[in-house]
Amino acid sequence: xxxxxxxxxxxxxQNPVMPASGTFSEGLIKTFDINALGAIxxxxxxxxxxxxxxxPRIAEVRDGMLNAIGIPSHGLAYFLEHSxxxxxxxxxxxxxxxxxxxxxxxxxxxxxxxxxxAVDVIEANISCPNIEEDGxxxxxxxxxxxxxxxxxxxxxxxxxxxxxxxxTGEIAEVAQVAEAEGADAVVVANTVLAMAIDPVxxxxxxxxxxxxxSGPAIKPIIVRMVYQCSRTVRIPVIGCGGIMNADDTVEYLxxxxxxxxxxxxxxxxxxxxxxIIEGLRRYGDVHxxxxxxxxxxxMKLPERVSVPDML
Amino acid sequence: MNTARExxxxxxxxxETQARVLxxxxxxxxxxHLTLAVPDVAAGAQAGQFFNLRxxxxxxxxxxxxxxxxxxxxxxxxxxxxxxxxxxxSGTRALTHLQVGDTLSILGPLGHGFSxxxxxxxxxxxxxxxxxxxxxxxxxxxxxxxxxxTVILSARTPExxxxxxxxxxxxxxxITVTDEAGNSDVAHVEKLLRTLHQQQRADAFFTCGSERxxxxxxxxxxxxxxxxxxxxxxxxxxxxGMCHGCVRPMRDPEVExxxxxxxxxxxxCWDGPVFRLAEVV
Numbered sequence: 001x002x003x004x005x006x007x008x009x010x011x012x013x014q015n016p017v018m019p020a021s022g023t024f025s026e027g028l029i030k031t032f033d034i035n036a037l038g039a040i041x042x043x044x045x046x047x048x049x050x051x052x053x054x055x056p057r058i059a060e061v062r063d064g065m066l067n068a069i070g071i072p073s074h075g076l077a078y079f080l081e082h083s084x085x086x087x088x089x090x091x092x093x094x095x096x097x098x099x100x101x102x103x104x105x106x107x108x109x110x111x112x113x114x115x116x117x118a119v120d121v122i123e124a125n126i127s128c129p130n131i132e133e134d135g136x137x138x139x140x141x142x143x144x145x146x147x148x149x150x151x152x153x154x155x156x157x158x159x160x161x162x163x164x165x166x167x168t169g170e171i172a173e174v175a176q177v178a179e180a181e182g183a184d185a186v187v188v189a190n191t192v193l194a195m196a197i198d199p200v201x202x203x204x205x206x207x208x209x210x211x212x213x214s215g216p217a218i219k220p221i222i223v224r225m226v227y228q229c230s231r232t233v234r235i236p237v238i239g240c241g242g243i244m245n246a247d248d249t250v251e252y253l254x255x256x257x258x259x260x261x262x263x264x265x266x267x268x269x270x271x272x273x274x275x276i277i278e279g280l281r282r283y284g285d286v287h288x289x290x291x292x293x294x295x296x297x298x299m300k301l302p303e304r305v306s307v308p309d310m311l
Numbered sequence: 312m313n314t315a316r317e318x319x320x321x322x323x324x325x326x327e328t329q330a331r332v333l334x335x336x337x338x339x340x341x342x343x344h345l346t347l348a349v350p351d352v353a354a355g356a357q358a359g360q361f362f363n364l365r366x367x368x369x370x371x372x373x374x375x376x377x378x379x380x381x382x383x384x385x386x387x388x389x390x391x392x393x394x395x396x397x398x399x400x401s402g403t404r405a406l407t408h409l410q411v412g413d414t415l416s417i418l419g420p421l422g423h424g425f426s427x428x429x430x431x432x433x434x435x436x437x438x439x440x441x442x443x444x445x446x447x448x449x450x451x452x453x454x455x456x457x458x459x460x461t462v463i464l465s466a467r468t469p470e471x472x473x474x475x476x477x478x479x480x481x482x483x484x485x486i487t488v489t490d491e492a493g494n495s496d497v498a499h500v501e502k503l504l505r506t507l508h509q510q511q512r513a514d515a516f517f518t519c520g521s522e523r524x525x526x527x528x529x530x531x532x533x534x535x536x537x538x539x540x541x542x543x544x545x546x547x548x549x550x551x552g553m554c555h556g557c558v559r560p561m562r563d564p565e566v567e568x569x570x571x572x573x574x575x576x577x578x579x580c581w582d583g584p585v586f587r588l589a590e591v592v
Contacts, residue, residue: 022553022554022555023549023553023554024553025551025552025553026552027321027551027552027553028551028553029321030323030325030326030551031324031326031327031418031551043555051576052555052558052576055545055546055557056556057555057556057557058376058546058547058548058554058556058557060374060375060376061375062373062375063373063375064375065376065548067548067554067556069554069555069556072555072558072576215375266549266553267376267548267553268365268375268376269327269365269416270327270418270549270551271327
């Protein structure tokens with residue numbers, strides 16, 4: 001049987017499948033055994049409580065969904081007192097997703113989590129708006145990414161994963177500076193900025209007007225970004241975008257991802273992650289793999305096709 | 312930490328299962344009645360609980376997300392769950408293609424349903440349109456608890472009145488009002504409710520399917536000191552409390568209105584879909 005374990009820096013996962021932030025909560029235990037997952041990734045927490053966006057917060061589009069949830073959060077104190085003890089009952093590493101409106105605020109939040117032993121990994125969601133740059137997401141540019149990752153790295157020695165945005169023309173450069181400033185892994189990526197309008201009511205289909213597109217609709221875009229990033233950095237790349245099944249996961253691994261995060265698929269099929277893990281085992285048997293890590297970056301380029309230089 | 316109610320709900324399994332279509336009939340031009348063969352846990356759904364259905368993909372429709380649907384009837388002896396749905400959008404249009412013998416993936420039972428207090432002797436139920444399907448299981452629930460139910464069913468036309476025979480069969484007193492007859496307006500329904508309450512004190516109100524009728528019951532409930540429960544509808548994605556897509560602002564009824572600064576977003580799928588009437592903003 002294929003060994004599904006992967007290492008993201010010093011963090012060993014029993015398999016490469018974990019939830020994408022914001023698509024996991026204790027409600028899932030009603031449908032399957034959470035201990036089967038490679039890791040637990042929490043909904044993004046902020047230092048102080050946030051209400052989130054007005055409804056409608058979600059809209060269905062072809063092969064995907066739009067969301068503008070707005071990171072509702074009970075705040076750090078509530079998280080440490082109420083949510084974290086619950087997550088501690090699960091086996092896998094606990095990846096705590098954080099967000100903040102400035103690089104200093106990010107560092108301050110990371111510093112407080114650095115003292116909590118139950119926190120195994122900090123995942124910095126730097127796809128959120130930066131108030132110091134007119135609300136542009138940190139990860140849209142290399143310079144703002146460098147600044148926030150540097151401060152995060154100074155704030156904590158915990159494993160630090162940095163979640164990038166696909167809403168940039170320079171994803172490889174952004175990944176590169178994240179690595180240079182000390183990130184232990186990059187998560188590629190987040191939702192694609194998008195919108196939809198109802199032709200009957202002529203109103204935007206999200207209360208926030210614009211939101212993030214997720215689901216199979218974005219998968220080819222993010223696979224390309226994982227390919228670009230994994231060829232540019234030496235730290236692990238975690239793929240995240242439109243994965244619905246084991247074949248999608250294999251595709252991400254071949255493109256260069258060391259692990260994957262699954263989000264929207266869980267909304268459609270709550271057991272999606274479990275099904276993917278079982279599917280990877282079957283793939284390993286059929287293709288006679290010893291370790292799943294054999295697939296990482298193992299895309300075969302046809303002969304006489306040179307490596308594309310569209311990076 | 313979670314409340315005892317949350318812990319109980321978490322412990323209740325809501326597996327994803329492939330359910331087989333036993334019957335699928337048109338009730339009228341707008342409504343379909345779907346009966347599924349399901350495992351015990353699904354057939355044990357309580358009144359007011361819902362399922363998240365994965366609608367089929369057809370030549371014209373490809374609904375990506377599941378569709379929440381309230382339980383019209385759950386029969387644990389026969390291992391069946393029934394839904395009464397209105398053809399409204401892509402998901403329900405796709406559902407109409409299901410044939411007897413087909414399977415579809417259902418997730419549930421989900422959410423918190425209706426409840427009856429042991430001291431209640433008389434409940435008044437007010438519903439409109441597709442909300443009548445959600446309220447229908449109250450018929451047998453009240454009958455089993457030996458609680459008298461008086462039911463006002465509202466719709467655009469008489470043929471869109473759902474569940475009338477079912478409520479009557481369970482011993483409820485039924486009053487129908489329609490737009491066509493001109494007696495479904497809020498003022499007339501308010502008179503009806505006041506008269507009913509005078510004849511026999513209403514111990515609780517139940518409502519679903521109309522925002523303005525819910526407001527009416529909320530206002531009368533506050534004035535006459537009658538507690539109530541409202542089943543809410545909201546577009547959902549996961550149905551499991553993960554995505555925070557289906558929130559609705561709620562107030563804390565234990566706090567005076569003048570002191571209430573913040574309305575709290577509650578998840579309809581997770582904290583509801585049945586809420587106390589006094590909570591609804």
